[in-house]
Every structure is written in C-alpha cells, then in structure tokens.
Amino acid sequence: MSPATRSLSRKRPSGRKALLATAMLLVAVASAFPLAWMVLSSLKTPAETMQVPPVWIPRTPTLEAYEKVAGVINVGRSMWNSLIIASVTTAGILVTSMMAGYAFAKYSFPGRSLLFSVLIATMFLPPIVTLIPLYRMVGSLGLSASLAGIIVPNLANAFGIFLMRQFIAGVPDDLIDAARMDGASELLILFKIVAPSVAPAIAALALFAFVYHWNSYLWPLTVLQGNADAYPIVISLSRLLSYNRGAVNTGLVMAGATLAVLPPLVLFVLLQRFFVDSIVGSAIKG
Amino acid sequence: MAKAFRASAGIMLAPAVTLIGVFVLLPMLLTVWLSFQDWSTQTPFSEASFVGFGNFNEIFGPTSVGRDFKTALLNTAIYTALSVALILPLSVVFGLLVYQREVAGGTALRTVLFSTYMVPMIAVALVWSKLYSPSEGPLNQLLGLIGIGPQPWLSSPRSALVSIVLLNVWQQVGYFTVLAIAGLTQIPGSLYEAATLDGANGREQFRFITLPLLRRTLLFSAVIAIINAVQVFEPVALITQGGPVGSTNVLTYHIRRVGIERAQGGLGSAMAVTLMLSLIVCVSALFAFVNRKDSE
Numbered sequence: 001m002s003p004a005t006r007s008l009s010r011k012r013p014s015g016r017k018a019l020l021a022t023a024m025l026l027v028a029v030a031s032a033f034p035l036a037w038m039v040l041s042s043l044k045t046p047a048e049t050m051q052v053p054p055v056w057i058p059r060t061p062t063l064e065a066y067e068k069v070a071g072v073i074n075v076g077r078s079m080w081n082s083l084i085i086a087s088v089t090t091a092g093i094l095v096t097s098m099m100a101g102y103a104f105a106k107y108s109f110p111g112r113s114l115l116f117s118v119l120i121a122t123m124f125l126p127p128i129v130t131l132i133p134l135y136r137m138v139g140s141l142g143l144s145a146s147l148a149g150i151i152v153p154n155l156a157n158a159f160g161i162f163l164m165r166q167f168i169a170g171v172p173d174d175l176i177d178a179a180r181m182d183g184a185s186e187l188l189i190l191f192k193i194v195a196p197s198v199a200p201a202i203a204a205l206a207l208f209a210f211v212y213h214w215n216s217y218l219w220p221l222t223v224l225q226g227n228a229d230a231y232p233i234v235i236s237l238s239r240l241l242s243y244n245r246g247a248v249n250t251g252l253v254m255a256g257a258t259l260a261v262l263p264p265l266v267l268f269v270l271l272q273r274f275f276v277d278s279i280v281g282s283a284i285k286g
Numbered sequence: 287m288a289k290a291f292r293a294s295a296g297i298m299l300a301p302a303v304t305l306i307g308v309f310v311l312l313p314m315l316l317t318v319w320l321s322f323q324d325w326s327t328q329t330p331f332s333e334a335s336f337v338g339f340g341n342f343n344e345i346f347g348p349t350s351v352g353r354d355f356k357t358a359l360l361n362t363a364i365y366t367a368l369s370v371a372l373i374l375p376l377s378v379v380f381g382l383l384v385y386q387r388e389v390a391g392g393t394a395l396r397t398v399l400f401s402t403y404m405v406p407m408i409a410v411a412l413v414w415s416k417l418y419s420p421s422e423g424p425l426n427q428l429l430g431l432i433g434i435g436p437q438p439w440l441s442s443p444r445s446a447l448v449s450i451v452l453l454n455v456w457q458q459v460g461y462f463t464v465l466a467i468a469g470l471t472q473i474p475g476s477l478y479e480a481a482t483l484d485g486a487n488g489r490e491q492f493r494f495i496t497l498p499l500l501r502r503t504l505l506f507s508a509v510i511a512i513i514n515a516v517q518v519f520e521p522v523a524l525i526t527q528g529g530p531v532g533s534t535n536v537l538t539y540h541i542r543r544v545g546i547e548r549a550q551g552g553l554g555s556a557m558a559v560t561l562m563l564s565l566i567v568c569v570s571a572l573f574a575f576v577n578r579k580d581s582e
Contacts, residue, residue, distance in 0.1 A: 020389045027380060028398045034456065035405065037424060038413045052421045100302035107295040115303070122310045124509070126517050126565070128538040129558045132545040133316035134309065136327060156305035186294040215406035218519050218538070222546055234408045238524050241412060250416050257409040264404040272397060279461070280468040 035261070042066070042254035049250035065251035066259075072252070073236040074228075075259060082214055082232040082263075085150050090209040092155030097205060100156075101164025102190050106176065116165075123158035127218060135222055145227040150220045154213065160205050163278060167201035168194055204278030207271055211264040233260045317562075320555035327551035334552070341556035355557055357532050358540035359564075361447060365536055366515040368451045369458075373511050374504055376459050381466030382496075396467070399460035407457065411521035414453040415440065440526060443533035450521045450534055458514060462507050469503030470496070505576045509569055516561065537561050 041049055043061040069075060103109075104116055134153060135144075143149035171194050179189045195202060217234050224230050240249065240256045268275060316331070321341055323334035345355040380399060384392040402410075417425050418439035426436040439449045473496065481491050519538045522528060528535035528543075537557065545554020 017389055020383070020386065021391075024383050024389065024391055024395050027383060028395050031398050031402060031456070031460070034410075034413050034417060035402070037417060038409075041416065050422055053427050054422050054424050056424070096302040096305060099298040103295045103298035107291045107298070109292050109295045115299075118311070119303070119306055122306060122314075124513055124565075124569070125310065125314065126513060126538070126561070128517065128519075128541050129317055129562050130310060130313035131542060132327060132551050132554050132558065133313040133320060133331075135546055136331065136551070137309075137313060137316075140330070153305075153309035156302040158306065161302055186291070186298070190298075211404055215404075215408075217406070217408050218517075218542070221523075222542065234406050237408050237412065241415075241524060250419075250422075253412050253416065257412045261405050261409050264406070265401060268401055268404040269397075272400065276396070276400065276464055279464050280471075 038254050038257055038261070041250060042258045044251055046251055049254075065255035068252050069240065069255045069259070073231075073239055073256070075233075075236075077229070078231055078233040078236040079259075079263075081147060081230055082234070084147055085216075085220070085232055086210045086214040089151050089154050089213045090206055092151070093157055093160045093209045094202060094206055096156035097160030097164045098168075098190060098195060098202070099187075100161045101166075101168050102194060104161065104165040105168040105171075106173070119158050120162055121158075123162065131218070131222060138223060144223055145225050145230065146223075147230050149223040150230075150232075154219075157209075160209065163201060163205050164198070167198040171197050200274055201278060203271065204274040207267060207274055208278065211267065214264050317555045317558050320552055321559040323552045323555075325551040325555075327545060327549040327554070337552070341552050342560070345553060345556050345560070351553065354532070354535065354540065358535045358537050358557075359560070361533070361535055362516055362518075362537040362561075363564075365447055365451055365454075365518060366512055368448065369454055369515040370508055370511045372451070372455045373459055373462050374507060376455070377462035377466040377507060378497075378500065378504075380459065380463040381470055384463065385467055385470045396460075396464065399463050401460065402457050403461045405457060407520040408524065410453055410457050411524050414449075414456075414521070415525045418449055441530065443530045446526055446530060446534045450518065450526070453521060454515070454518060458511070462511065465503060465507050465510075466500070469500045472503075473499045501576060501579065505572060508572055512565070512568060512572075516565065 040056070040058060042065050043063070044055060044058040045060065045062055045064065048055045048058055100119075104112065138144055138149045138153065141149075141152075143152060175193060175197070176189055179193050184192070214232075215234060220232055221235055224235065228236075237253075237256045237260055240253050320331075320334060322336060322338060324337045324340070325331070325334035344351050346352055380395075384396045384399075386392065417423050420426060420436055420438060420441065423439075425439070429435070429437065438445055440446050477495050477499075478491055481495060486494070516536075517538055518536050519542075522534050522536055522539045526534040528539060541554050541557045541561070544550050544557065
C-alpha cells in the first residue's frame with residue numbers, strides 16, 4: 001500500500017466520524033430548538049417578543065410573562081385539575097389492566113383469544129369515531145361539565161391490558177401455584193406476588209397513562225362545555241391565545257406553554273428508562 | 287387446573303371488559319347506527335329516525351355539506367400521507383444515528399428526540415404558531431441565513447397544511463425512532479459480519495439486510511403513524527380553525543364541529559363511519575402489500 005492510499009484510508013473513517021457527529025448534532029439541535037425558543041421567549045420583555053428581526057436571547061430575563069399568565073388563567077386550579085384527571089385515570093388504568101392482563105396471561109377460558117382480539121382492536125380506533133355518542137352518553141349519566149365525565153370513560157384501555165398481559169405471561173407459574181397452595185386468593189396473588197415481579201412494566205404504564213391524560217385535549221374540551229372551573233391546564237392555555245391575538249401575547253403564550261410542558265417533561269427525564277423499555281417491549285413482543 | 291379458575295377469570299376481566307364495552311364498543315356501534323339516522327346530538331337516542339343512506343348521500347353530495355366533508359377527507363388523506371412519508375424514513379435514519387457505535391452520544395440523542403413526544407400537542411401548536419410567525423418568528427430568519435425568502439407558513443392556503451404536518455413530524459418522530467431502534471436491535475450482527483466478508487459495502491448492507499429485516503417494524507410504525515395522523519386536532523382548532531379557505535379543515539376537527547357544535551349527530555356519525563372504513567381499507571392494503579413482499 002502506498003503512503004498516499006494509506007493516509008486516505010486512515011482519513012476516511014475519521015471523515016465518516018465527523019460526518020456522523022455533525023448529523024447527530026444537527027438532529028439534536030433541530031429537535032431541541034422549539035422548546036428552547038419557548039423557554040427563552042417566556043423570559044423576554046413584551047418589547048423583545050415583538051422585535052423584528054427576532055431577539056434570540058433575552059437581554060434582561062424577566063418573569064413578567066408568568067405573572068401575567070397568572071392574571072389571565074387560574075394556574076393553580078388548572079394544574080390541580082390536570083393532576084386529578086391524570087392521576088385518577090392512571091390509577092384506574094393500572095388496576096383494570098393488571099387484572100385483565102393477569103386473566104389473559106394466566107387463565108384459560110372459552111373465547112379467550114376472541115375477547116382479547118376484540119379488546120386489542122379498540123386500540124386502533126381513533127377517539128373521534130366514538131366521540132358523538134359518547135358525548136351524549138356521558139351527558140345522560142349526568143357527568144357532563146365535570147371532572148368525573150373526563151375520567152370515567154378512560155378508566156380502562158386496551159394498550160394497558162396488552163402491555164400487562166405481555167409482561168405477566170413471563171412470570172413463572174410455579175410462583176403463582178406456590179401461593180395458591182398457601183391458600184392466597186387470586187387478587188392477593190396478583191397484587192402481592194405478580195405485581196412486584198412486573199414492577200418496571202407497571203411503572204412504564206403509569207408514566208404513559210399519566211402523560212397521555214395530562215396532555216389530552218379533545219375529550220376534556222368536549223365534555224366540559226366551557227365550565228372553566230374544571231379546565232385542565234392544556235385547555236386553559238387556549239384562552240391565552242384568544243386573550244389577545246397577535247404578537248402582543250407571545251410572552252404570555254410561551255410562559256403558559258412552559259408551565260404545561262414542565263410536569264410531563266420532568267417525569268420523562270427522571271424515568272425515561274421505563275418509557276423506552278416499554279415501547280421497545282411492546283413493539284418486539286407484539 | 288386452569289378450568290377451576292373460570293370464576294376468577296370473570297372477576298378479573300369484569301372491570302376492564304365492562305368499561306371498554308360501555309365506553310368504547312357501545313359508542314362505536316352507536317356511531318354506526320346513528321349514521322343511518324336523522325338525529326340531533328342535543329336529543330336522546332330515542333328521538334333518532336331512520337333515513338337509510340340519506341346521511342351518506344348528503345356528505346358525498348354536491349351541497350356545501352358534501353363539499354366541506356370531501357375537502358376534509360382529502361385534507362386528512364394528504365396530511366396522513368405526508369406525515370407517514372416523512373416520519374418513516376426519518377425514524378430509520380435517526381434510529382441508525384442512535385444505534386451506531388462509532389460516535390458516542392447516541393443515547394443522549396435518543397433522549398432529546400423522544401422528549402418532544404411528551405409535550406402536549408396544545409403547547410406544540412402554540413409554540414410553532416410563534417415559530418412560524420412571518421415577521422418576528424425565528425424560522426423565516428433562519429431561512430434568510432441560507433438564502434431562502436420568507437415563507438407564509440400557516441397564513442397561506444398553499445402552505446398551511448404542510449406547516450401543520452411539519453410540527454406533527456417534529457413532535458412524533460422521536461417515538462418512531464425508538465420503534466426503529468427496537469427493530470434494529472433484532473437484526474443479528476452475524477448477518478452484517480457475513481456480508482462484510484462477502485465484500486458488501488455499507489449501502490448494500492443497508493439495502494439487502496437492514497431494510498428487509500425492518501419491514502415488520504416499519505409496518506407497525508406505519509399503522510400507528512396513520513392512526514395518530516387522523517387524530518390531528520389541536521393545531522387546527524386553536525390556530526387555523528380549518529382555514530385559510532378550508533385548507534386545514536381535517537376530519538377530527540370537522541366531525542366534531544358538525545356532530546357536537548352544530549349538533550348534527552347523524553351527519554357527523556356518517557362522517558365518522560366513513561373515516562373508520564377508510565382506515566380499515568388503508569391498513570388492510572398496507573398489510574396485504576407487506577405480506578406479498580414477504581412471500582416474494
């Protein structure tokens with residue numbers, strides 16, 4: 001090999017590495033940019049948000065916009081509503097999914113695979129398909145314009161059952177049989193013996209459900225019919241935009257968006273391992 | 287042994303099956319039934335009166351009801367096709383960037399990409415409406431740096447729908463990247479070693495090993511991406527209200543406007559049934575296509 005080609009072949013991998021690193025950096029920057037812009041804009045003065053060309057970094061960061069948000073919407077109340085909706089729904093989903101997942105994984109009964117297929121099919125049904133009759137049904141149950149109306153229809157879902165069945169199927173039968181010998185009831189076995197051995201999957205489902213229902217917009221908007229006392233934060237946010245159209249409200253909108261993004265994003269950063277594992281698990285095993 | 291637990295099975299299944307039965311399956315059947323009825327959403331179901339295919343004739347007919355619905359159907363199809371066409375290739379490229387071991391930082395990149403999936407769509411819509419702002423928004427300024435003139439983004443009927451596709455892709459691509467990575471980890475490394483010994487270069491390995499073995503993953507991703515895309519609502523409801531001139535009027539927004547806000551429950555249900563049937567056709571066609579490729 002001549003010196004020239006050797007240096008070329010040595011250069012190529014490092015050129016490739018530089019190219020890869022550049023591509024990764026570009027993708028990361030493009031991905032992070034909108035949220036970085038959101039936070040930066042929330043700290044700008046009103047004059048800065050309206051400047052053309054745009055100001056990138058606020059010269060004197062101020063929390064003025066956050067104070068104004070608190071003047072337009074009831075932030076505490078909205079956050080509390082979101083917390084109630086997301087946590088009660090999540091708790092319900094965990095219990096119903098674990099029970100049904102256990103039955104599908106560990107019992108054999110007539111019609112098991114048919115019932116499972118029907119339930120799983122609902123996972124692929126866009127919510128708009130059931131929205132109109134569901135809206136009427138919840139109204140006739142006397143639940144419209146209330147938090148209960150948002151929560152009750154979502155206390156069970158197919159994804160949770162699917163995920164729990166996948167993971168509970170991996171729990172050894174011997175473990176369950178031993179507990180039965182000791183006379184433990186099935187519910188006790190599920191919550192005291194099976195649940196701890198699938199704890200990571202339960203954590204993943206809890207996080208998924210919490211974030212999904214914290215973020216959910218269409219159903220709460222439809223049920224609440226303008227009852228602002230029950231608004232979760234994502235619906236209160238929409239009032240910031242209509243509050244004052246145009247560039248004037250940019251800081252306000254960005255501050256509100258930052259507040260709404262914070263809880264799910266913090267949960268994700270703390271617990272992202274579970275999120276990723278469960279997506280990978282459900283995709284591979286499915 | 288298993289048979290002895292039939293009663294337990296009933297107890298274990300009862301909560302989930304009852305809830306999904308009452309709040310998902312029952313309303314789905316009601317939607318189908320209502321699509322053949324003249325019914326106002328403000329009245330009880332018992333007020334509905336049978337009209338045969340009347341609602342379907344109307345939503346596909348020449349009146350404004352039909353025109354608006356057909357526009358919404360077409361917009362949704364374009365939006366879905368564009369979303370899938372952008373998300374799938376990007377998810378594979380990003381997946382390869384995260385999965386490769388030549389340069390460190392793959393896991394950090396995955397975290398950044400996936401974090402956008404946690405952001406409520408309403409916040410995405412609000413933030414992007416400001417990013418797109420023609421004068422004081424940063425996107426046009428960035429384009430200016432590379433010599434591209436200012437774009438009208440959400441304010442022109444020609445670019446508004448594509449602008450919403452882009453914010454959707456930004457939000458969702460991290461999730462699909464994680465799916466792609468899951469698919470990549472399933473490909474045995476021995477295949478690449480054998481191919482390298484046979485003298486296959488990187489491009490050939492991608493084309494003849496990576497892509498074919500990712501087919502199942504991509505099918506799953508495509509189905510999820512389609513189902514997600516037809517649910518687009520927040521950016522339209524909040525920012526464009528279906529405009530300008532109907533260019534962003536998509537089905538979830540339109541069905542809700544007709545069926546809930548205008549209380550035309552029968553018409554809205556017929557639209558929802560059409561959406562459901564379109565989805566079944568699309569997904570079946572996708573499965574048939576992939577299965578035919580598999581048997582080749």
